[in-house]
Amino acid sequence: MTDTKDGDRKGKTLGVRGGTETSQVRQSFSHGRSKSVTVEHKRKRVVVPKVGGGGGKSRGGIGGLSDTEVERRRKALAAAKAQEADRQQKEREAAQAREDELSRLRAEKEAAERAEKEREIAEQRAAAEAEQKAAQEAEAAAAAERAAVKAEKSSAARAKETASVDPAAAQAQAARAEAGRPTGPKKTMDKAGPEEKRGRGGKSGDDRRRSGKLTIASATADEGGRQRSLAAMKRRQEREKRKMMGQGGEREKIVRDVQVPDAITVQELANRMAERVAAVVKTLMQNGIMATQNQTIDAETAMLIVEEFGHKVVRVSESDVEDAITQTSSEDEVNLQPRPPVVTIMGHVDHGKTSLLDAIRKTNVVSGEAGGITQHIGAYQVKTPDGAVISFLDTPGHAAFTSMRARGAHVTDIVVLVVAADDSVMPQTIEAINHAKAAGVPVIVAINKIDKPGADPSKVRTQLLNHEIVVEEMGGEVLDVEVSALSGKGLDTLLENIALQAELLDLTANPDRPAEGAVIEAQLDVGRGPVATVLVQKGTLRRGDIFVVGEQWGRVRALINDKGERVDEAGPSVPVEVLGLNGTPEAGDVLNVVENEGKAREISSYRERLARDKRAAAGSATTLDQLLAKAKADQNVKELPVLVKSDVQGSAEAIVQALEKISTDEVRVRVLHSGVGAITETDVTLAEASGAPIIGFNVRANAPARESANQKGVEIRYYSIIYDLVDDVKKAASGLLSPEIKERFIGYAEIRQVFKITGVGKVAGCMVTEGVARRSAGVRLLRDNVVIHEGKLKTLKRFKDEVKEVQVSQECGMAFENYEDIREGDVIEIFETEQIVRTLA
Numbered sequence: 013m014t015d016t017k018d019g020d021r022k023g024k025t026l027g028v029r030g031g032t033e034t035s036q037v038r039q040s041f042s043h044g045r046s047k048s049v050t051v052e053h054k055r056k057r058v059v060v061p062k063v064g065g066g067g068g069k070s071r072g073g074i075g076g077l078s079d080t081e082v083e084r085r086r087k088a089l090a091a092a093k094a095q096e097a098d099r100q101q102k103e104r105e106a107a108q109a110r111e112d113e114l115s116r117l118r119a120e121k122e123a124a125e126r127a128e129k130e131r132e133i134a135e136q137r138a139a140a141e142a143e144q145k146a147a148q149e150a151e152a153a154a155a156a157e158r159a160a161v162k163a164e165k166s167s168a169a170r171a172k173e174t175a176s177v178d179p180a181a182a183q184a185q186a187a188r189a190e191a192g193r194p195t196g197p198k199k200t201m202d203k204a205g206p207e208e209k210r211g212r213g214g215k216s217g218d219d220r221r222r223s224g225k226l227t228i229a230s231a232t233a234d235e236g237g238r239q240r241s242l243a244a245m246k247r248r249q250e251r252e253k254r255k256m257m258g259q260g261g262e263r264e265k266i267v268r269d270v271q272v273p274d275a276i277t278v279q280e281l282a283n284r285m286a287e288r289v290a291a292v293v294k295t296l297m298q299n300g301i302m303a304t305q306n307q308t309i310d311a312e313t314a315m316l317i318v319e320e321f322g323h324k325v326v327r328v329s330e331s332d333v334e335d336a337i338t339q340t341s342s343e344d345e346v347n348l349q350p351r352p353p354v355v356t357i358m359g360h361v362d363h364g365k366t367s368l369l370d371a372i373r374k375t376n377v378v379s380g381e382a383g384g385i386t387q388h389i390g391a392y393q394v395k396t397p398d399g400a401v402i403s404f405l406d407t408p409g410h411a412a413f414t415s416m417r418a419r420g421a422h423v424t425d426i427v428v429l430v431v432a433a434d435d436s437v438m439p440q441t442i443e444a445i446n447h448a449k450a451a452g453v454p455v456i457v458a459i460n461k462i463d464k465p466g467a468d469p470s471k472v473r474t475q476l477l478n479h480e481i482v483v484e485e486m487g488g489e490v491l492d493v494e495v496s497a498l499s500g501k502g503l504d505t506l507l508e509n510i511a512l513q514a515e516l517l518d519l520t521a522n523p524d525r526p527a528e529g530a531v532i533e534a535q536l537d538v539g540r541g542p543v544a545t546v547l548v549q550k551g552t553l554r555r556g557d558i559f560v561v562g563e564q565w566g567r568v569r570a571l572i573n574d575k576g577e578r579v580d581e582a583g584p585s586v587p588v589e590v591l592g593l594n595g596t597p598e599a600g601d602v603l604n605v606v607e608n609e610g611k612a613r614e615i616s617s618y619r620e621r622l623a624r625d626k627r628a629a630a631g632s633a634t635t636l637d638q639l640l641a642k643a644k645a646d647q648n649v650k651e652l653p654v655l656v657k658s659d660v661q662g663s664a665e666a667i668v669q670a671l672e673k674i675s676t677d678e679v680r681v682r683v684l685h686s687g688v689g690a691i692t693e694t695d696v697t698l699a700e701a702s703g704a705p706i707i708g709f710n711v712r713a714n715a716p717a718r719e720s721a722n723q724k725g726v727e728i729r730y731y732s733i734i735y736d737l738v739d740d741v742k743k744a745a746s747g748l749l750s751p752e753i754k755e756r757f758i759g760y761a762e763i764r765q766v767f768k769i770t771g772v773g774k775v776a777g778c779m780v781t782e783g784v785a786r787r788s789a790g791v792r793l794l795r796d797n798v799v800i801h802e803g804k805l806k807t808l809k810r811f812k813d814e815v816k817e818v819q820v821s822q823e824c825g826m827a828f829e830n831y832e833d834i835r836e837g838d839v840i841e842i843f844e845t846e847q848i849v850r851t852l853a
Contacts (some may be wrong), residue, residue, distance in 0.1 A: 271326045272314045279305040337604045351521040351584040352401040353514035359430035360438035364460040367497035391587030392574045396507050403585045423530045430458045433467035437475040445479050457492035521584035526605040527553035534597050535660040536689035542593040554581040558612050562601030563620045565612040566593035599661045652745050653704035656686040670738050679745045696720045751847040759783025761840040774832040775825050785818040792841040804829045
C-alpha cells in the first residue's frame with residue numbers, strides 16, 4: 013500500500029518492522045453465525061547495543077543513548093527497585109503484625125471459653141454433690157421414719173398384750189411412748205418425698221443438668237432460698253391479727269374529701285378518690301358516659317361519680333384564687349376610726365361645677381380646661397376653716413361622660429348637685445339625679461350663679477319637684493344652698509351642710525387593714541408609665557404594697573397626692589396617683605392589696621383569662637344563620653372606621669360611647685381600636701390597613717408615627733374639645749349618607765297620533781296639556797292611569813326642529829329611549845328630580 017526503503021510491502025499490515033505476527037481467529041455467534049478476524053501479535057523488541065566511539069556525548073551507547081543518560085537511567089531503576097523492596101518489606105511486616113494480633117485475640121478468647129467451661133463444670137459438679145447429699149439425707153430420714161413406725165407398731169403390740177394382763181401399766185407405757193415419739197423425721201420425709209420420687213423418675217438427669225446453671229435469681233438468692241419481702245410479712249401479720257380479733261371480713265372503706273374543680277380528667281379523679289381507674293371508667297359506662305382515663309369530664313359528672321363511690325364532694329373553682337381578696341374584704345371591722353367624707357360635684361355642663369370647686373379650693377383649675385369645660389374626672393382634698401377634711405370628686409357635665417358620672421356617684425358619700433339659677437334643670441342635671449338615686453347617697457342642691465341677671469332660684473326648686481327632689485324650703489329633707497362661685501357667697505354654708513350631712517352618716521373606716529380602693533381615672537404617661545388615680549376606701553395604701561386592680565397588678569412605686577407631692581401612705585377617703593402598674597387598668601376597677609407577688613400574678617392571670625373567654629364566647633355564640641342575616645342586613649349599611657387614642661381611660665370610653673350613638677340604619681361608625689397614650693406606628697399601620705382616620709384627643713403622634721403617616725397617607729386629627737370631635741365625625745358620617753331624591757312634576761302631554769318613521773322608530777305626536785315639556789326631564793308613560801314605562805326622552809321636536817322645551821297648549825313630537833310601545837290616548841307625565849344632601853341629626 014505504501015512505499016518504503018526496503019521496497020514495496022503492498023498487502024502487508026503496518027507495524028514495527030519485523031515486530032508483528034498475524035493470525036486468523038474465527039468468532040462464533042448465535043444462530044450458527046461466525047466471523048473470521050485477523051489478529052496481530054506484537055513481538056518484543058530486542059535492543060542490541062552498538063559498539064561505538066567513547067565519550068559521554070557519543071551516540072554509540074545502548075539504543076543510541078549516551079553513557080551519561082544510560083548511567084542516569086540505571087540509577088533511577090536501582091532507586092525504584094529499592095523503593096519497591098522497602099514497600100514489600102513494610103507490607104510483610106504489617107501482615108505479620110496483623111497475624112500476631114489475631115493469634116493473640118484468638119488465644120485470649122479460647123482461654124476465656126475454657127475458663128467458662130471449667131467454671132460451669134465445677135458448678136454442675138457442686139450442684140450434683142449437693143443433690144446427692146440431699147438425696148442421702150432424705151433416704152436416711154425415710155429409714156428413720158420407717159424404723160420409728162415399726163417400733164411404734166411393736167410397742168403397740170406389746171401394749172395390747174400388757175393391757176390384757178395389767179391395764180395401768182399399759183397406760184403408763186403408752187404415755188411414755190407418746191412423749192418420746194420423734195416429730196422431725198416425719199416433716200423431713202414429707203418434704204423429701206417428692207424430691208426422692210423425682211430422683212427415681214426419668215427426669216432426674218435433666219434436673220441435675222439444669223441445676224448447674226447460674227442465673228440472676230440463683231446468684232442473688234440467699235442460701236435459704238427466696239425470702240418474703242417486708243411488706244408481705246407485714247400484710248401477713250395484719251391478716252393474722254384481724255383473724256385473731258374476729259375481723260376476717262372486708263376492711264372498712266375510707267371516706268375521703270375529694271376536691272372537684274370545674275373540669276377534671278378521669279385518671280385525676282380516680283387518684284383523688286384513691287380508687288382504681290378501671291372502676292371509675294366502669295362506673296361512667298354504667299351511667300352512659302363513654303370516657304377513657306385521659307378524657308375530661310365536667311364538675312357535675314365528677315360529683316355524681318364521687319358520691320357513687322361513697323366519698324364527700326368538696327367543690328372548688330378557678331375563682332377560688334380570689335378568696336384571699338374576699339376574706340380580706342369580709343374581715344370583721346375593728347379599730348374603726350372617723351374618715352373624711354367623699355363628695356362628688358355633679359350637674360349639667362357649664363353650670364359652674366369646676367368654678368365652684370375652685371372657689372372652695374382657692375385654685376383656678378377651670379382655666380386649664382380646653383374650651384372652658386371639664387373633660388376629666390378630678391379628685392381633690394380640701395381643708396375647711398374649722399379643720400375638717402373633705403375629699404371632692406369633680407365630674408364632667410357633657411352628655412358623653414355618662415360613665416364618669418356613674419363612677420363618681422358609686423364611690424361617693426354625698427352628691428352636691430350644682431344647678432345654674434339662670435339655666436334651671438337640664439338633661440345632665442336629671443341624669444345626675446338618677447345616678448345619685450341609683451347609688452343611694454344623699455343629695456345637697458347648690459344653686460349657683462345667683463348673682464347673674466335673670467337668676468331665679470325659686471324656678472330651680474320648683475322644677476326639682478318634678479324629679480322627686482324636695483328641698484327644705486318647700487317642706488322636704490334635701491338641703492339646698494344658694495351660692496356664687498365668683499363672689500364666694502354661700503360657700504361657708506355649703507361646707508357646713510356637707511359637714512352636717514357627713515356627721516349624720518357617721519363615716520368610719522379601719523386604717524390598719526389591707527387597702528381597698530376604686531380607680532377614678534387611668535392614663536398612660538410617657539415618662540411615668542401607667543398611672544391610676546385611686547380613691548382609697550378602706551385600709552391604708554403604702555409604698556411597696558403589692559396590689560391587684562382589674563386585669564392588672566403591680567407594686568406601689570410612688571404615691572402622689574392632689575397637690576403633686578409624694579407621700580408614703582394614703583388612708584381612707586384619700587385620692588392619690590399610684591405608679592408601678594404593669595398595664596393601664598380600666599376606670600372603675602377595684603384595687604386590692606394582696607400578700608405577695610405570686611398571689612397577685614395568679615389573680616391577674618385568672619381575670620385576664622376570664623375576660624378573654626367572655627370575649628371569645630360572645631363572638632362564638634353567633635350561629636351561621638345569624639351571621640348570614642347580619643351580613644344581609646349590613647349590605648346597605650355604610651361604615652366609617654375610626655381609631656381613637658386619648659390621654660385618659662375615661663375620655664376614651666366617653667368618646668367611644670358618643671361615636672356609637674351617631675350610628676343609624678344607613679351609616680355606622682365603627683371604632684377599630686381605642687386606647688390611652690401617644691399615637692404610635694402600630695396605630696398608623698392598623699389605620700392604613702383599614703382605611704380609617706386616627707383621632708387623637710389630648711394626645712399627639714410621636715416622630716416615627718408622624719413620618720409613617722405622611723408616607724402612607726393616613727389622616728391624623730387632633731382634638732381638645734369633645735364637642736368638636738363628635739361634630740366632625742358626625743359630618744364625615746353624613747357624607748356617607750345617600751342623598752335624598754325628590755321628584756317635581758313639571759307637565760303632562762297627551763298622545764294624539766303615532767307616526768312610524770324609518771330609521772327613527774315610533775314618534776308620538778303630542779299636545780302639552782299642562783305645564784311644560786323639557787328634553788332633559790324624566791318621563792313616565794301612563795295608560796289608563798297605570799304606569800307602563802319610565803325613562804328618558806330620545807327626542808323632542810317642534811315641527812322639524814329639535815327643541816329643549818315645549819310650553820303648554822303646543823304640539824310637539826316625542827320619542828322614548830329604547831321603548832316604542834306607545835298608543836293614541838296615552839298620557840306622558842314629565843318630571844324632574846333633585847338631590848337633597850342629608851345630615852345626621
